[in-house]
Amino acid sequence: MNAAALTPASDLAREMPEPAGERLDRVAAALASLRDEQRRLERLGFEIPLARCHQQRRYWQFLGALLALEPESR
Numbered sequence: 001m002n003a004a005a006l007t008p009a010s011d012l013a014r015e016m017p018e019p020a021g022e023r024l025d026r027v028a029a030a031l032a033s034l035r036d037e038q039r040r041l042e043r044l045g046f047e048i049p050l051a052r053c054h055q056q057r058r059y060w061q062f063l064g065a066l067l068a069l070e071p072e073s074r
Contacts, residue, residue: 006053007033010060020070027064
């Protein structure tokens with residue numbers, strides 16, 4: 001796992017799968033793991049990691065929106 005990644009699922013160093021459906025699944029997994037991590041950080045009161053988590057969630061939400069625009073390959 002990349003040192004900057006908050007969760008293994010949100011690690012940007014991992015390769016993105018080729019099929020569009022798998023890419024969207026990867027984004028959904030990253031967002032779910034970051035959502036759980038955000039709740040944990042809120043409970044602990046860690047402000048800087050919480051801000052990083054929010055930033056990473058925004059990135060993955062943006063990436064998910066971009067990937068949703070891609071036409072399905074047939």
